[in-house]
Amino acid sequence: MIIRTVQPQYPLRRWFILGLFMCGMTVLISRAAYLQLWNKDILQEQGDARSIRVVEIPAHRGVITDRNGEQLAMSTPVESIWANPRKALDDAEKLPALAKALDMSIKDLKDLLRGRVSRDFIYLKRHAIPDVVEAVQAIAIKGVSTLSEYKRYYPAAEVTSHIIGFTNIDDQGQEGLELAYNDWLAGESGAKRVLKDRLNRVIENIESIKTPRPGKDLILSIDRRVQYLAYRELAAAVKHHRAKSGSLVMLDINTGEVIAMVGQPSYNPNNRGGLKSQFYRNRALTDVFEPGSTMKPFTIAAGLEYGNFQPHTRIDTAPGYIKVGEHTIRDMHNYGDINVTKVITKSSNVGATKIALSLEPKKYWEALNSFGFGQLTGSGFPGESSGILNSYNTWSDVEIATLSFGYGLSVTPLQLAHAYSVLATGGVMLPVSFIKVSGTVSGKRVLPESTARQVRKMMETVVSSEGTGKRAAVRGYRVIGKTGTVHKSTRGGYSDDRYLSLFAGIAPASDPRYVMVVLIDEPRGNGYFGGVVAAPVFARVMEGAFRILNIAPDNLPAITSPIMANRPDLELDEGFDG
């Protein structure tokens, strides 16, 4: 084989091209070195500006529990869907799928995005359910992402909604105790620096800037079981009597704690869509009414304390009415000459009027004021009303007369219960508390114990077979209380056919533990007397509460001798403990 070699024809051309490539290589390497070494700080800064973000770490809001640790409000982590409108609109072909996942029309979605196109962040759906979140994530549309938040959930729903209230979508308390204790419950959000990919997902936590401080838990004085019972019974009564509304308050007199507080109509705080704010009102605290006959025990107490009255002092109520100025005050019947106890038992307006008119107005006012009328209870509940008790300076005789049986002043159900608790405690007023109280609570003495005891003793006759409140009786327990049937004041006077049915009671009588006020507003049909409408609710709730709260009976028929039954002042419960 002959091997010939020839010189290439254009050696310079090859060198020329290789030279060009050499230049190219030099340029590329220099450029790489420039970018990666010389220019790196600026480039990294630009990169960090795009990928490093400070994100908020939502803090867990404190749990609200009842006195036994049952959860009444809790925060659960949820995802919210948000979008960068400009980016989302760029990914137009995926918009219909997104609209479908969000259950919106494509037009609404586009309008929403276009309307806020200049922003970088808009919420598409707050607190979305997991299915929706999953569907949206599956679409993988640009500029749409999710965000962790907490959603408040209320397991007891409408049963506790008036007390607990609710938070808004940003986890801030709006009503009720959620609002009152917002600072206590709310945590402090933390912040961290993270590395995000372009789909806004966190890839790496770089550093913690601030650790979140979770909110503190709140233990309420409410007993959820009693609350349920109260809600059920009140709702049933309001329905049965086709009433406009109703309230029930139950206080523990030893501590001033609210054991149960329910209102009708109520609302489900977990689903507030379309509800008007009137449903949110905690009527037991915000709505005032004229207490009517339930006021009489306080008039009697004032009479015992500041007048010359004793339980057996006789008052002539004949002929069943009394003229005060130009007004006539009437009793249901002509009770004739009765003692002070009977004034309560029979709910005599004339008797009460005579007692009140015999008192010095200032003293009478001071007495009523000391029971808390016209004052806030100290519960700290947002929107609580203080009621109205006019100053004695402005009182006329008629006003004093009507005050004596509960007209011309206004109170809230809680206020009334609070006032009854003074009688129950033996004259000591404790601040009302929605929070579980530990240890003993020091109160303010507003009435001598003997006077309180005397009034209680007189009231016990109300729930006897001859009293107006006999339907408030609880088997096995002695109950004291007072009924009230109030003509509602309307424009131009008192209505003849619109009533408030009331019952305020204390039980057990021998060693008072609880006070309960039941109010049914405008019962229509099936009676309207407090003793008919409100007293049975009291009885049913109190009976259940005793069982739940393990309160020993003080009036067991099997053991109680007839003599004992006739002598209710005997302290019997010690004998029946256990």
Place this chain on the structure above:
Amino acid sequence: MSTNRKKQATVNSKMHIKHKLFAGYDLWLLDTALLLMCIGLIMVASASISIAAKEYADPLHFFWRQGVALMIGLSFAFVIVKVPLQFWQNISVLLLILAFVMLFLVLVPGIGKEVNGSMRWIQIGPFSLQTSEPVKFCVIAYLAGYIVRHKQTVQTDFAGFVRPIVMLTIISGLLLMQPDFGATVVLFTTALGMLFMGGIPLLRFFAWVSVAFTILLTLAIMSPYRMQRLMSFIDPWKDPFDTGFQLTQALIAFGRGEWLGVGLGSSIQKLFYLPEAHTDFVFSVIAEETGLFGSVFIICLFSFLVWRAFVIGHVAESVEKYFAAYFAYGIGLIIGIQAYINMGVNMGILPTKGLTLPLLSYGGNSLITYCMLIAILLRIEYENRQDTRNIVQKVVVAYA
């Protein structure tokens, strides 16, 4: 076959050949190419993990596809290194016709598949054929053949120059109709380079280059939108969230890389910040993950490939194997031009256009075509060596 191999083994006994399978082939070239392919496979996997997981729910979606393409490419290469070069010379005109057929077919609606507004693909069963890639092979083979056939006219006659230019213009036109601007530029430049090596008179050559350049410039200026996009690379930070978006993200990748990179797999830019991270912009991800060390290494590997191709071409020329020589020059040119342009684009010194990095970027057609071109180079060198084993050594030493 076996006798052939035995003969080679004895022929090359003086050379220190470790691997019997590749005995007689240019191991420097082979190893460089294989190294690039391996780096490519790893980097495609790394750069595409996030997007593959999101789009296909399989993080290794692109890795497997690239792996399959690599296997196909390597099997083609195995065949091609066994095929005498004369075969390609014989069918070089046929290859051109094939190129035209493909370029026409892809523009026919129904046969061509439109993706993102470009008709670049022909679907054949489970495979998608990206016409511009095999066309590169065909055109280089044809041109090498043409220069050999019309050596005299090419070097002296105007017609010998005009004919291939007309042919190239038609092919460029067809490519621009897809449109595939990047492939047009690469192919046209390669062809000019081959004609330049083939001995076109310089004056005529530069006249034509300036004409072609003017035409391209006019095309760009006539479409201000394209012009604007084209020129945004000069200052990508002017509009970093629109026209400059991709480039600024690529530059950030380089900045993050520093000396040794953020580490394999740790790129942030590939996490949806940098579009086309596993295809056109895989070099940026390499620079981010392996730093200046990695990017310079890749630049050097490509430069070495170009140099090696030119050495092989030179040797072929010196033994009067002109078809082989021009083919080798063509291969060196196309690899060099496409790689340099791609890397230049990645680093913001050239306008952005859709060009892959040969052997590295994701894309089966490109990978297979470049495997075939590397195999041709190996074959040329093999044939050179068979004829001129003594001279080869001299020449190689001379250029080394």
